[in-house]
Amino acid sequence: MVVWLFILVHGFLPDVALAGRVGLKSQSLYPSLYIELEGDTLKLEQVEVFSNPLNKYTFGQQVKNINREHLSFFQGLGLSELLQQRTGLFLRQYGPGMLASLTMRGTSAGHNAVFWNGLPINSPSLGQTDFSILPVGAFDDVQLHFGSGGALFGTDAIGGAVHLNTKLKFGQGHAFQSDSNLGSFGRWNQQLQYGYSDKFVSVRTRVYRNIAENDFPFRNLAKPGTPIERQEHAAFLQEGFTQDFAFQIKSKQLISSSLWYNQTVREIQPVIGSNTRDLQQDRNVRWVLDYFNFAGKRIWNIKTGMVKDQLVFNASENNTSQFFLIGDLDWDINPIISSKSGIRYAHVQGKLSTYFAQENRIELYQSANFKLKEEELNFSLNLRQFIYDGVMAPFTPSVGADWRIFPQMKKEIKVHANGARSFKVPTLNDRFWEPGGNRELLPESSWSGELGISYEYKLGDFLLNQQLTHYRMWVDDWIIWLPKGNLWSPENIREVMNKGLEYSLDAHYQKGSWDFKFQSNYNWVRATNLTNISENDKSSGMQLPYTPMHKFQSFFSVGHGQFESYVNYHLIGSRFETIDNIAQLPPYGLWDLGLKIKRFKVGVVNARLGFQVNNVLNTSYQVLRLRPMPGRNYQLNIQFSL
Amino acid sequence: MKKISNLGTAIILLLSLFSCMEEGSQMPAGEFERGILILNEGAFGANDGEVYHYDPNLGTIKTNIFESKNGRPFAGLLQDLVASEGRLYLIANTGKVEVVDPKDFANRGAVTSGLDISRSLVTANQKIYISDWGPYDANFNSPNSYIAVVNQLDGGSVNKKIAVSSRPEGMFVEGNQLLIACSAAKKLDVVSLNTEQLLKSVDILGRPSRFFESGGRLYLYARDGGNVYFHEINRSSGDIAKTVKVNLPLSTSNFALTDNGEVLIITSTGWPDYNDAVARVDINDGQVLNSSVYTGSGLYGIGFHKERSEIYLTDNNGFQGNGTVIILDREGIQKKTFVAGRGPSGFKFNLN
Numbered sequence: 001m002v003v004w005l006f007i008l009v010h011g012f013l014p015d016v017a018l019a020g021r022v023g024l025k026s027q028s029l030y031p032s033l034y035i036e037l038e039g040d041t042l043k044l045e046q047v048e049v050f051s052n053p054l055n056k057y058t059f060g061q062q063v064k065n066i067n068r069e070h071l072s073f074f075q076g077l078g079l080s081e082l083l084q085q086r087t088g089l090f091l092r093q094y095g096p097g098m099l100a101s102l103t104m105r106g107t108s109a110g111h112n113a114v115f116w117n118g119l120p121i122n123s124p125s126l127g128q129t130d131f132s133i134l135p136v137g138a139f140d141d142v143q144l145h146f147g148s149g150g151a152l153f154g155t156d157a158i159g160g161a162v163h164l165n166t167k168l169k170f171g172q173g174h175a176f177q178s179d180s181n182l183g184s185f186g187r188w189n190q191q192l193q194y195g196y197s198d199k200f201v202s203v204r205t206r207v208y209r210n211i212a213e214n215d216f217p218f219r220n221l222a223k224p225g226t227p228i229e230r231q232e233h234a235a236f237l238q239e240g241f242t243q244d245f246a247f248q249i250k251s252k253q254l255i256s257s258s259l260w261y262n263q264t265v266r267e268i269q270p271v272i273g274s275n276t277r278d279l280q281q282d283r284n285v286r287w288v289l290d291y292f293n294f295a296g297k298r299i300w301n302i303k304t305g306m307v308k309d310q311l312v313f314n315a316s317e318n319n320t321s322q323f324f325l326i327g328d329l330d331w332d333i334n335p336i337i338s339s340k341s342g343i344r345y346a347h348v349q350g351k352l353s354t355y356f357a358q359e360n361r362i363e364l365y366q367s368a369n370f371k372l373k374e375e376e377l378n379f380s381l382n383l384r385q386f387i388y389d390g391v392m393a394p395f396t397p398s399v400g401a402d403w404r405i406f407p408q409m410k411k412e413i414k415v416h417a418n419g420a421r422s423f424k425v426p427t428l429n430d431r432f433w434e435p436g437g438n439r440e441l442l443p444e445s446s447w448s449g450e451l452g453i454s455y456e457y458k459l460g461d462f463l464l465n466q467q468l469t470h471y472r473m474w475v476d477d478w479i480i481w482l483p484k485g486n487l488w489s490p491e492n493i494r495e496v497m498n499k500g501l502e503y504s505l506d507a508h509y510q511k512g513s514w515d516f517k518f519q520s521n522y523n524w525v526r527a528t529n530l531t532n533i534s535e536n537d538k539s540s541g542m543q544l545p546y547t548p549m550h551k552f553q554s555f556f557s558v559g560h561g562q563f564e565s566y567v568n569y570h571l572i573g574s575r576f577e578t579i580d581n582i583a584q585l586p587p588y589g590l591w592d593l594g595l596k597i598k599r600f601k602v603g604v605v606n607a608r609l610g611f612q613v614n615n616v617l618n619t620s621y622q623v624l625r626l627r628p629m630p631g632r633n634y635q636l637n638i639q640f641s642l
Numbered sequence: 643m644k645k646i647s648n649l650g651t652a653i654i655l656l657l658s659l660f661s662c663m664e665e666g667s668q669m670p671a672g673e674f675e676r677g678i679l680i681l682n683e684g685a686f687g688a689n690d691g692e693v694y695h696y697d698p699n700l701g702t703i704k705t706n707i708f709e710s711k712n713g714r715p716f717a718g719l720l721q722d723l724v725a726s727e728g729r730l731y732l733i734a735n736t737g738k739v740e741v742v743d744p745k746d747f748a749n750r751g752a753v754t755s756g757l758d759i760s761r762s763l764v765t766a767n768q769k770i771y772i773s774d775w776g777p778y779d780a781n782f783n784s785p786n787s788y789i790a791v792v793n794q795l796d797g798g799s800v801n802k803k804i805a806v807s808s809r810p811e812g813m814f815v816e817g818n819q820l821l822i823a824c825s826a827a828k829k830l831d832v833v834s835l836n837t838e839q840l841l842k843s844v845d846i847l848g849r850p851s852r853f854f855e856s857g858g859r860l861y862l863y864a865r866d867g868g869n870v871y872f873h874e875i876n877r878s879s880g881d882i883a884k885t886v887k888v889n890l891p892l893s894t895s896n897f898a899l900t901d902n903g904e905v906l907i908i909t910s911t912g913w914p915d916y917n918d919a920v921a922r923v924d925i926n927d928g929q930v931l932n933s934s935v936y937t938g939s940g941l942y943g944i945g946f947h948k949e950r951s952e953i954y955l956t957d958n959n960g961f962q963g964n965g966t967v968i969i970l971d972r973e974g975i976q977k978k979t980f981v982a983g984r985g986p987s988g989f990k991f992n993l994n
Binding site for chain 2: 221224271275314482533534536538539542579581582583625
């Protein structure tokens with residue numbers, strides 16, 4: 001496929017240097033491309049292929065990138081492991097490699113939107129994403145958008161959004177890379193990738209296979225004497241490939257496309273005390289095609305794509321498909337005002353084991369930035385109207401502002417504030433599942449506000465960045481499934497008030513060949529249920545289940561030359577097991593250690609080596625009750641590249 | 643004088659001691675043999691079933707008595723609680739049976755493997771017989787249901803499986819016969835306890851669930867969409883001797899026998915209102931005496947305390963958190979409520 005694409009594209013390309021023209025466009029939007037002559041060798045500066053910047057209209061909001069170094073440590077593992085260990089976010093994990101759902105700012109699993117290269121990939125039937133089957137390595141970049149993002153991203157983004165992106169580069173020539181991750185309990189993650197790029201075209205193919213037996217020892221609390229046993233029926237097998245392609249048609253036109261096939265077969269780890277032998281197979285096909293036209297200060301983007309998911313649970317097969325057509329215009333009207341206007345059309349189909357449903361969704365969106373006082377005071381205004389199946393979802397505006405108080409060289413203090421509305425369209429299962437689906441459901445809706453301050457300090461080789469945000473959120477018409485006689489049915493019944501604090505600190509100091517990095521996150525979340533569902537229900541005023549009030553994470557690394565070592569710690573506070581807060585799981589903290597040789601040569605091959613010990617103290621813990629997790633375990637990462 | 647006095651004191655003390663020892667041979671009832679045990683089924687996927695104890699005289703509640711005594715969670719969905727042979731059997735439909743001392747809930751043993759979806763249990767001939775749906779097939783049917791036989795009363799491994807009709811529930815030992823209510827098959831199966839072979843399967847009206855005795859007669863409770871059936875069993879042949887049909891739509895499998903030949907049955911209106919109620923029915927003629935002794939929503943378990951003449955109901959509170967126990971007088975007037983465990987589903991009154 002790679003060869004075919006290469007011949008197809010490269011064989012017909014005129015050998016024209018587009019660098020200058022591309023560079024002209026790139027002053028504010030993308031980096032320049034230029035040619036450097038060194039003797040007789042033509043060296044190309046590596047240039048990242050353009051993609052829509054996700055954080056352009058997010059003044060007043062928090063958007064964070066996951067450090068790419070962190071991605072390399074987690075090669076082949078689920079994104080859930082990375083987010084749990086390296087961020088302040090909490091994921092409800094049903095076991096290693098098992099279902100993992102994200103909670104952002106105290107909302108539920110379906111209250112965060114997940115995008116791959118700009119396409120929403122939350123399952124339309126389940127309304128959420130299983131983060132354990134998103135393998136690190138199948139994407140290049142992870143961005144986290146904290147807080148209400150309905151106006152920017154559409155349905156589901158009540159607590160936040162996660163963006164997974166492909167980052168191709170031009171001007172790299174041929175590149176081959178092999179990544180292996182060998183670990184305890186039968187872990188072997190293997191990824192191979194080959195890419196070629198020049199000034200105009202970039203292609204890359206990745207294939208991967210990730211397996212784990214997950215036969216870790218655990219204490220079986222269900223048996224007399226609570227014997228230590230090996231976990232059974234928790235094996236994990238994942239295979240897939242990605243095919244990425246970018247082509248600079250002319251100086252003002254770019255096409256990029258990505259295809260991702262991912263399949264995962266899992267033995268579902270039974271809860272302690274159960275002897276279930278469930279088997280789940282997930283198959284996902286995602287494809288996106290972007291066309292960019294750079295016309296002056298206008299960028300036109302036409303995007304199309306599809307997301308097809310198949311979930312087979314034992315013999316029950318469920319299929320969903322989403323087809324997208326998106327068009328928008330991003331326009332820097334003048335140095336003060338930028339604007340983005342667009343429309344997104346989606347056709348959604350669900351062929352589930354108990355029903356078939358399909359619907360059309362149309363979204364109109366408008367964003368604008370206003371940069372005042374030489375960019376000391378910046379505003380973003382976002383508006384979105386979502387229509388599904390002829391129903392108008394709540395109109396969602398958001399207004400945010402950043403104010404740089406002391407824009408000096410060494411330190412900068414910035415205040416940010418944002419107010420937003422968001423929504424979540426009821427899932428297909430919520431509305432159409434037979435029996436029990438409720439077609440009268442309303443979209444869940446939320447209002448939120450946040451106020452934060454960030455402090456950045458630079459002195460020589462020392463860089464410090466701190467940020468503190470306080471938020472409040474009110475979610476109404478929260479959907480829950482309740483038993484109704486002999487069946488369960490969803491209702492818009494719950495009202496929830498969330499508030500919290502998010503603190504992050506990043507520090508970096510470099511002296512000679514020494515390199516010190518420190519990163520820390522602390523989240524305090526109070527997610528309060530405001531509704532009693534019946535006269536006997538006493539859960540109003542209580543914390544939502546499996547929503548820890550406290551999560552702390554810290555990472556410290558020391559590098560010297562090609563060597564780097566790190567220690568990471570994350571602490572998850574106690575979690576109530578049910579909405580009435582009667583029982584709770586104890587808090588736990590895990591230490592991880594790692595050592596890495598960043599780069600060395602084996603003949604003509606570049607190599608990197610990493611060794612990690614996770615859960616160093618062999619702490620026995622459960623994220624969810626009676627769902628055991630592994631004790632101390634080891635990983636060896638080996639990377640070869642040509 | 644002083645020595646005589648001391649001797650007298652010693653004799654009195656000894657007499658007192660012997661007196662106490664004689665009384666001690668009566669073996670006073672254990673803490674949990676008096677009062678009310680509340681079965682909390684637990685929530686699907688959470689395996690948080692447990693047993694609570696309620697003392698109706700003092701109004702005190704002891705929570706999680708299995709875990710409190712044994713230092714580990716029950717870790718299962720509690721389907722049934724059976725007192726037999728001086729033991730209390732906790733049956734989890736997640737494929738486990740725990741055997742505890744009814745006095746204090748100290749664990750005596752367990753059956754932890756070889757079961758699939760266990761439902762109920764009886765003992766006979768120093769053996770345990772466990773009804774089990776068997777594994778689901780691809781369409782979530784139960785074609786491989788069985789009775790598991792364990793040769794020790796304190797549990798252990800499953801020694802034999804007797805294939806029976808689909809989805810066995812309640813059982814009753816009558817002589818050398820084991821009667822089994824098979825709900826999905828709508829059959830009454832009869833197994834010989836001598837040969838441990840299925841003797842016959844009898845078709846019956848409705849989906850059967852449990853056996854009960856009233857007025858010296860043995861009945862099997864069954865129901866369908868419009869009716870409840872009290873099938874009177876011929877104890878010698880195992881056949882249906884007589885059926886009392888009760889016109890009671892939307893009945894559930896949850897019922898309780900009162901002290902005067904009446905049965906209390908939970909009903910649910912279903913979609914769209916889902917209003918639940920308790921109906922009072924006469925066993926002998928099938929008359930619905932009162933279709934709404936009590937009304938509510940989320941009614942999940944029911945019992946009748948004969949000594950106190952009280953109806954005990956449970957509300958599962960949507961399984962979102964712990965459930966509620968509602969105590970009514972026999973006319974259905976609410977007397978008290980208190981919080982139980984997750985999904986409270988039934989009661990055991992005064993084991994001793």
